[in-house]
Amino acid sequence: MKYARLVWVNLIRNKRRTILTTLSVATALFLFVALRSVNTTLEEARHVGSESRMVVRNAISVVFTLPEAYYSWISTVPGVRRVTWGNWFHGIYQDPRDFFPSFAVDVDGYFAIYPEMVIPEDQEQAFRRERTAAMVGTGLMERFGWRLGQTIGLTSLIYSPEQAWPFTIRAVYTPLPGWTDEAFYFHYDYLYEMSDWVQPGWYVLELDDASLAATVAETIDEHYENSRYATRTETERAFQSGLVSMYGNVGLLMNAVGIAVFFAILMVAANAMMMAARERTGEVAVLKTLGFSDRLLFGLVLAEAATITAIGGVLGVIGAKLLFEGTNFQGAGLLPGFEVKLSTAIVGMAIAILLGLISGLVPAWQAARLPVAQTLRRVA
């Protein structure tokens, strides 16, 4: 500990460089934490969907729809307890960049199948009664500053995009953990009435028993195999991961870019360490004449590098945690339950310290091996 001051005064002797290096390490770690958290959250999202719920979608892609007539037949498949359906509305409120998920749903069947949304009884009734009623998550209410009973206009990117659709907010739901609080639901009937042509985007099934999933999927998909609208039936979990994988590919790209930036920043940090050490060879030589051992000087330089990266790491990791969790970030509703996991924070800190040790290794080695007599000659 008595050497701490020596490490410290060296850190603050060139404040600007130390601050810039620390900030670059903090940025690298922030990036790391953000990217890793996107991945862990996506990973979690794969487990959000219930195993006893299945989704029937168009075999070609989720963006294609399915006939209304399928409802009655699917309902009769053994093992299927309930069926409901929904549509992707892609509604926009004022600014298209302010994305949130919006769905037209079969209101009667939907609540029964999705216990993840908690709604006060009176609000649920009010929502059911009115065709233009909407049900909105607490997070979205807050984001746009909406009030219960307020009428708002959404434009859809898919359905009559030239006009705004009026909706009255009749219910606000509170999600159970893992469910997004930023979704917007309204009556499928309203969509049907207002559109020239519309059919369900997908069907959601509730099974009697999760173990029936494979049989049910096979029965349905075989039945529609040669029809104009072939189906793909999968567990909700699989369906979710299909949805998020569109996002996931973006994640992969972000990861590639992120890693490149991350390493570039590491280089910057390592270079700064080397510069700092090189400027001080004379002082290292003097310390050696005082009796400082090679090993001690090696340790002091390493400690200096590790201190910078550890501080940078703490700033980056804590910064990311506070920023994401403080703002209740959930990737515009696509990443519900976005969370910086403790394991991510720990791995991040480990990387930061390791980075310090690696970037300090070369200058530390140089300090330890420094030939005193020659160095003093050069300095004097």
Added chain:
Amino acid sequence: MALLEIRSLSKVYQRDSQAIPVFENIDLDIDTGEFLVLMGPSGSGKTTLLNLIAGLDEPTTGAIIVGGEEVTAMSRRQLAAWRSDHVGFIFQLYNLLPVLTAYQNVELPLLLTHLSKKERREHVMTALDVVGLSDRADHFPRQLSGGQEQRVAIGRAIVSDPTLILADEPTGDLDAKSADEILTLMQRLNREFDKTILLVTHDQRAAERGEAIMHLDKGVLTR
């Protein structure tokens, strides 16, 4: 009794394929408590000799024995510990750490010891007192004059109470008055504190402060 014994010491630098002999087969004894001055033309090898005695450089052949210990046979690690205990080095350009205060600079050698913070404080204040800078303890080197900086450097050299003080042109960069103060201080260290001193200088007036003068010229040491 001889504190320092130098036996058939040679130093040959190797530059590319060319051998540059500095001196060959030097022998020298320095007694405990002696104040010896080493003079010689530039490039004659005075700094080289001092570096060898301090174990900062390796001789080509020969041996250096200080207080019965053979310095030239020690490992780098042993040398560092030995220097910390036995040698105080004073440079022409003071070589203080600019980011540390006078107090902290003087304290540096004590960090290597087992002394407590309180004990270190006592030693540092004593050393600063000897060099007459107790009131400048919290000043940084840039806030001090050249003479004061050199006094801090002397404080640093004596704080761990070494047997041997090696000074390489300590007044070379100072005005006459400051140089005089430094030399008086060194004389005092020798007489009052019984330090063995080897002083390298170009200045005849400085040389007269010592008890004996040696000359190193063309590889030959004469006493």
